[in-house]
Amino acid sequence: MGAPLPKQFLLLAGKPLLMHTLERLYEFDSELNILLALHPDFIDYWNEIKVQHDFAIPHTVITGGEERFHSVKSALAIIDDETAVVGIHDGVRPLVSIDTLRRCYEVAETIGNAIPVVQLNDSLREVEGTESHAVDRSKFRSVQTPQCFRMSQLKAAFHQEFTSLFTDDASVVESAGYEIHLVEGNRENVKITSPEDLRWAQWLLANG
Numbered sequence: 001m002g003a004p005l006p007k008q009f010l011l012l013a014g015k016p017l018l019m020h021t022l023e024r025l026y027e028f029d030s031e032l033n034i035l036l037a038l039h040p041d042f043i044d045y046w047n048e049i050k051v052q053h054d055f056a057i058p059h060t061v062i063t064g065g066e067e068r069f070h071s072v073k074s075a076l077a078i079i080d081d082e083t084a085v086v087g088i089h090d091g092v093r094p095l096v097s098i099d100t101l102r103r104c105y106e107v108a109e110t111i112g113n114a115i116p117v118v119q120l121n122d123s124l125r126e127v128e129g130t131e132s133h134a135v136d137r138s139k140f141r142s143v144q145t146p147q148c149f150r151m152s153q154l155k156a157a158f159h160q161e162f163t164s165l166f167t168d169d170a171s172v173v174e175s176a177g178y179e180i181h182l183v184e185g186n187r188e189n190v191k192i193t194s195p196e197d198l199r200w201a202q203w204l205l206a207n208g
Contacts, residue, residue: 006042007192008091013205015053017192018046020094020205022057028101034059035078036091037071069166073158079151085109086154087146088169095188095201101146103183108148113178115148115170116185117141143168144185153178 008018018036025032036059038046043061062078064071072088079086085108089096100116107114120140125132147169149157154169157176166172170180192198 006039007198009042009045009049010198012094012192012198012201015055016049017094017198017201018091019053019055019057021089021091021096022055022059024094024096024098025089025101026057028098029105033079035075036061037064037075038062039064067162067166068168069158069162069172072154072169072172076151076154076158082151082155084151085148086151087148089146090191092192093145093189094192095186095190095204096144096146097186097189100144100184100186100189104146104148107181107183108150111181112153113147113149113170113173114181114183115168116144116146116189117182118144118185118187118189141182143170144189144191145169149173 008021009016011017012020022034022036025034034057036046038061040063043063046061049055060078062071062074065074076086085105087101087105087108096116104114104116118141120137120142122137124135124137124140126135145168149169153173153176157173157178160172160176166175174180188204190197190200192201
């Protein structure tokens with residue numbers, strides 16, 4: 001982003017992006033037990049801006065780890081319900097739809113896990129050294145969050161040692177031997193990582 005603050009704290013429609021994300025989760029299900037993993041350097045800052053914005057969505061803050069893997073593992077350690085379905089969501093995806101959230105949780109409840117994906121619009125090329133060749137984009141999907149799993153799958157998967165091959169939670173669970181199930185996501189559910197993404201989200205909120 002090139003900003004002095006982590007992107008989840010940048011303002012979107014007058015309040016930090018992260019607050020929009022938590023509000024969407026609360027809109028989906030006000031009974032969700034929301035665990036928010038934050039870098040320890042920003043926990044006090046979060047507590048300050050919550051007061052400034054009169055933010056009252058119930059949640060529990062936990063200290064995040066070095067990698068996403070470690071943050072999730074810390075969160076799992078404080079979940080007592082072994083029968084729970086756990087959804088792991090990026091704090092900078094405030095535009096996930098209620099329908100996407102519902103699909104993820106319902107399918108995970110039924111068959112163990114679910115991750116939202118969307119089809120690709122752009123052509124793809126695979127690069128090998130100095131050469132490249134076209135690939136069939138119909139065989140690929142872009143992966144979003146929340147990624148939802150039964151607690152039993154997560155507990156087994158996150159007993160593994162961390163590896164850089166774990167790019168998301170589904171890759172951790174898949175590595176433990178579980179089949180990953182795909183559900184339809186929504187195209188607006190982008191991970192906001194650039195100023196262009198932030199402007200687009202601003203437009204969607206204003207015109208949605």
